[in-house]
Amino acid sequence: MGSSNSPRVAFVGGGNMARSLIGGLVRTGAPTDTITVAEPNDALRQALAADFGVATFADNVAACAQAEVIVLAVKPQVMRPVCEGLCGIVQKNRPLLLSIAAGIRIDQLSGWAGGGAAVVRSMxxxxxxxxAGATGLCANAETSAEQRAIxxxxxxxTGLTVWIDNENQMDVVTALSGSGPAYFFLLVEALEEAAVAQGLPRDAARALATQTALGAGRMLREDGETxxxxxxxxxxxxxxxxxxLDAFARGGLRELVATAVDAATLRGRELSAASGA
Incomplete structure (x- = not known):
């Protein structure tokens, strides 16, 4: 994103994920005067302004008035009223709506914003x-190639991006990479506990398990092998x-992982259905 042609990006919500995205944009060269943030919490708003030099607002409409991209970084439970409150701006200016909320469908986001909006759903x-993130993205037909690139x-x-053609598969993305860090944390936790049970000091067990996970992840990314x-x-x-590995096989590790991912995928679909039309 070059300094001469950077789109104007407004973040609605200034929590941890929005903060990481703003920080990533600033680090990679986005001019701070192209970024605005709407955040009702005074302390968060002041911290964002102080740390990144971006303009902050308590009001969503004020923050998004000139935006070419609106990043919807609020909780799924409040997404509908947020989108409805931005309906006038979306219909007038036709910005890209970029959602990072789990379980909210593209058609819901577009409909709540008045219809016909360019929407990218991400996880x-x-x-x-x-x-070091991993993000799946899916766009609707109204989204241009330029908007997808943005x-x-x-x-x-903030990390790797992968485009998904079928929005129905976004619940699988949520189950795999969205929830996935917790699976690896659980494995490291279990390895640490097992080593402690064998007599290894906890600090040594945690250090070795953590570095082993890091090393294995880097080999998966950098070695080129399957x-x-x-x-x-x-x-x-x-x-x-x-x-x-034989013990893992006897315990049905592969089957258990498949069951876990299936459960998370199903729960994602349930949450999407519960969010309403």
Whole structure:
């Protein structure tokens, strides 16, 4: 996003995820005078202005008045009234609506904003807070190629972006990468507890488990091999790794993971349905 042609981006909501996106944009060269934020909390608003030099507002309409992109960074429960409150601006200026709320469908967002809006629905995850996020994105037919590129730039400022053609698959994205960090935290937690039970000091167990997870993740990104091939390379027949993997297989690890992702996907669909038409 160059300084000469950066779109005007307004954030509605100034919480942690919005803060990470604003920080990413500023770090990658977006002029601060192209970014505005609407946030009702005085302390959050003042912190955003002080830390990033962006203009902040207590009122959503004031923040979005000149925006070419409106990033909807509010909780799903308040998304409808927020969109309805911005209906006049959306219908007049036709900005891109970029939602980072889980479970809210594109047709809902467009309808609440008066219809016919360009909408990108996204699902970032919490590692975006440290610039290591993974975000799935899906756009409607009203969204231009230029607007898709802008959405990629905004979400890409905090990590990897992947476009999804079928919006129905966004619930799978939520189950995989949106909820996924918790799965890895749970595995590291379990590894730490198992090592402590074997007599290893907790600080050593946590440090080793954490660094092992980091190293494995980097190898998955940087080595170029498939996960199965990387697993095979570290597994000697009859060795310690094989013994552990055999135990995982006896416990049905793959089946359990499939069940967990299915449960999270189903819950995402339920939440979407519950948010109303």
């Amino acid at each position: 970032p995850n919490t590692p975006a807070l440290i610039g 959405a990629t730039t905004i979400l890409g400022a 996960p199965s091939r990387l697993r095979e390379r570290v597994t000697s027949p009859g060795g310690t790794t094989q013994a552990a």
